[in-house]
Structure formats: C-alpha cells, structure tokens
Amino acid sequence: MRRAVCPGSFDPIHNGHLEVIARAAGLFDEVIVAVSTNYAKKYRFSLEDRMEMARETLASLRGIIVEPMGEGLLAEYCRHRGVSAIVKGLRSSSDFDYELPMATMNRQLAGVETVFLPAEAHYVHLSSTLIKEVNVLGGDISDFVPKSVLKRLLAGEPATDH
Numbered sequence: 001m002r003r004a005v006c007p008g009s010f011d012p013i014h015n016g017h018l019e020v021i022a023r024a025a026g027l028f029d030e031v032i033v034a035v036s037t038n039y040a041k042k043y044r045f046s047l048e049d050r051m052e053m054a055r056e057t058l059a060s061l062r063g064i065i066v067e068p069m070g071e072g073l074l075a076e077y078c079r080h081r082g083v084s085a086i087v088k089g090l091r092s093s094s095d096f097d098y099e100l101p102m103a104t105m106n107r108q109l110a111g112v113e114t115v116f117l118p119a120e121a122h123y124v125h126l127s128s129t130l131i132k133e134v135n136v137l138g139g140d141i142s143d144f145v146p147k148s149v150l151k152r153l154l155a156g157e158p159a160t161d162h
Ligand SMILES: O=C(O)c1ccc2[nH]nc(Br)c2c1
Pocket: 006, 007, 008, 009, 010, 011, 016, 017, 020, 021, 087, 088, 089, 090, 128
C-alpha cells in the first residue's frame, strides 16, 4: 500500500492546495494531509480549524487522512507513519529552489522521496498568505477558496497563536 504525505500549514487551505492533493490522491493509495504546528509561527486559524477546513473540503475524495504533523522533523514523521513519498506542489522556480535542499535532506535522512506536482496554471499565484492579505483589505477571494473557507475568512475570526 503506497502512502504519501502532503505537509503544510494550510492556513487556510485553498483551491491550489486542493488541486495538488486531489492529484496526489490519484497517484497513491493513501494521502495524509499533515497540518503543521510551529509554535514560533502565528497562524490565522487554530490547528483544529485548519484540520476541519481540510477535512470538509476534501470529504469527496477517497484515501485522504487529515492529521497534525506535530513539531518534529518531517523525515521522522514519514518514517513513523510509513510514508514513502512527500508530495508538494510547485508554482515557480523559486518554489523549486526552496524545496530541492529539503527533498535531498529527507531522502538522506529517511529514504523518503519527494514528488513535485506542477501547480495548475491558474493557481500559480495563490498562497495562503496572499489570500489572507487580499481578504483583510476587502478584496474578493471567492475564486480562490472553497465556500466553507470563504465563510470563515469573512467571519473575521480572531487570530490565534497556534
Ligand atoms: O500550506 C502550506 O504551507 C503549503 C506549503 C507548500 C506546499 N506545497 N504543496 C502544498 Br499542497 C503546500 C502547502
């Protein structure tokens, strides 16, 4: 059984993420969406909310598990969960430059490969950060996130620190 992981903060999950995860689900028997918690980082949504948004927006796909990644090394997480591949979307060459050293390190640390999926052309500009910035300044982000995520962003829930 081939298991992959899509790690991220998903703060919040958006249409670009969903497209990459759906394609990963077509390549592997099981895909874990591992939601990160980094206590040094300030998140817009809590870990629970970020996992809930991922679960509800991925509900129609088979073989998807959404769970916390915890604080440790991704390589250790992969070893512990029997993951054979990390799947990441690539939007640009700068994504590739950023991801390549980590992919090499993860293979050396735990023998886990990284599979890069080129993001859909119409999502290459999307990031959770940009979506939050446009939203807070009153821009229309309805084309970039599922309705359930839009609702939470418009509710202007208070920021949390993890
Ligand atoms: O949500 C994130 O932090 C994040 C980052 C980088 C990413 N690459 N591919 C995916 Br799906 C992804 C998600």
